[in-house]
Amino acid sequence: MSSVWCVQIGVCTCLIALMWWIMVHVCAPCKIFLGAQMSIGQRLREERERLGMSQERFAAVGGVQKRAQINYEAGDRAPDALYLEGIALLGVNVLYVVTGKREEQPAPSITADEQLLLESYREASPTLRKAALAALLSGSSAGHNGQSVVGDNAIQIGTMSGKARIKNK
Template structure:
């Protein structure tokens, strides 16, 4: 639980409040003194957190990591113009899917064949 909360950047109080529990309850969840109830788990799932990871400690193959989930949540909180800035920055930083696992070309841009992604409005 702590890993998931840490990835969001929220305090125990804020994270607990966001999902309907007190700071003391959040602390108990993070220290394994108490197991989360179904209402808490349902709220986490609705927010996009991987319940399988929370319960078993194992990521589902198609699930987002805690850091990826945090990134998505932050992305959704900014206006569309800033979302496009984030996407543009990532396009510059990340190799296109066709280059993953391959040696980078010696000339030209890695991003010439990258698809044009647009933020969902």
């Protein structure tokens, strides 16, 4: 009985070792899960592939040769600030490449007029909001077929041929 027990333990140990080897050497997400963070080169390659670019094209945008890009991704060299500035123009998350931490991208900035409009809209009553939308939609024919209706079962505000109208049901 003890020899059977030893064989079972040996088989289990081999299976566990094999599973560990697969996770560490094959599965990149598992490496992150296990605490082994990706290198700068790996994150750089991930960003390049996310953008669907070849090493040669990506390198050119960063102002380097393809061989330098290969060295960066292999971890043999570290990119400099000018290279990172260049690839940032492509939409590469440079903070992620360098630190491994992703931050939410800030919303595009809006003008003071747009901010005032947004704040006023948020403070307005539902009826006033609908009227404001109708007025804005009636003034802009881009993308509209001449008819826009905003409302609910009680009030409908819309435009017909560029003229705003309010209809109470």
